[in-house]
Amino acid sequence: MTFPTDVPHGGDPERAxxxxxxxxxxxxxxxxxxxxVEVVDPQxxxxxxxxxxxxxxxxxxxxAEEWRSGLMTGHRAVATVDGKRAGFVSRFEEPPAGGGWWExxxxxxxxxxxxxxxxxxxxxxxxxxxFAATDAxxxxxxxxxxxxxxxHCANAVGYRECGRIPQARSWQGRRWDSxxxxxxxxxxxx
Numbered sequence: 804m805t806f807p808t809d810v811p812h813g814g815d816p817e818r819a820x821x822x823x824x825x826x827x828x829x830x831x832x833x834x835x836x837x838x839x840v841e842v843v844d845p846q847x848x849x850x851x852x853x854x855x856x857x858x859x860x861x862x863x864x865x866x867a868e869e870w871r872s873g874l875m876t877g878h879r880a881v882a883t884v885d886g887k888r889a890g891f892v893s894r895f896e897e898p899p900a901g902g903g904w905w906e907x908x909x910x911x912x913x914x915x916x917x918x919x920x921x922x923x924x925x926x927x928x929x930x931x932x933x934f935a936a937t938d939a940x941x942x943x944x945x946x947x948x949x950x951x952x953x954x955h956c957a958n959a960v961g962y963r964e965c966g967r968i969p970q971a972r973s974w975q976g977r978r979w980d981s982x983x984x985x986x987x988x989x990x991x992x993x
Contacts, residue, residue, distance in 0.1 A: 820884040822924035824892055824932060827879045832867045834888055838912040840866060850950050851910045854974040877936060882911065882925035889916050892929040896937070903940035905933055909953075922956045930960060930986060931993055940988050947972050948980035957984045961991065 838845060840859045859866070873879040873893075882890040890911035897904040909926050911917060926944075933942050944962065946953040954964075962984035970978035 820919075820921070821886070822889075822921050822928070823883045823886075824880045824925055824928040825883060826877065827870075827874055827881055827891075829871070829874065831881055831888065832870055833863065835870060835891065836863050836866045845912065846914050847910055847912050850953070852947070854947070854972040854979070880929065880932075882909065882921070882929075884916060884921055889913060889921060890925065892925060894929070894933050894937075894942075897943075901938065903938050904943065905937055905939040905941075906943050906945065907933060908944060909956075917952065922952070923959050926956055927960045927993075930991070934988055934991055941985050942988075943983055943985045945981065945983045947974075948982055949974070954982060954984070960986070962986045 840861060878895060879893045881888050882892055890909065892907065892909045894905050894907045897906055907929055909922060909929065911922055930942055933939055944957055964982060965985040966983035968981040971981035972979040
């Protein structure tokens with residue numbers, strides 16, 4: 804299924820387009836379900852925690868019910884390119900509440916937008932929004948040693964590696980490090 808508000812495949816790899824992050828709304832749920840459940844073995848799942856290996860067989864209503872709770876929090880948003888949906892960003896507060904530590908995540912569903920600066924721009928916007936909307940003193944993101952693009956993207960935005968757990972993940976018969984990157988509010992330049 805193709806959604807009319809998806810970023811088209813192909814295009815100029817040198818041009819990221821107008822990247823934005825906007826609130827998640829009810830109309831996005833079917834699109835999210837499509838990319839998270841309906842698409843069989845999507846490329847993005849090979850990079851976003853592939854070691855979890857969880858196939859999500861939920862129907863749309865069950866999926867949407869869980870996601871509806873996040874519509875009003877402001878902690879989930881859609882990354883767009885030229886007004887068309889390209890991916891998703893999220894954040895949550897690490898316990899205890901009010902401690903000033905927030906974790907963010909980003910996924911771009913379509914390989915057509917990878918390597919074009921879209922992730923970097925979306926992560927920069929989401930980081931800015933996280934510092935503006937929360938009490939965050941530090942924002943972290945966690946990935947794995949095999950996802951060099953995510954590590955490079957986070958570095959370009961200003962995140963620095965602050966933790967590496969050796970061989971914490973197993974995928975495709977190989978051990979991979981878990982990598983945590985952090986950005987302090989005091990170091991954020993926007």
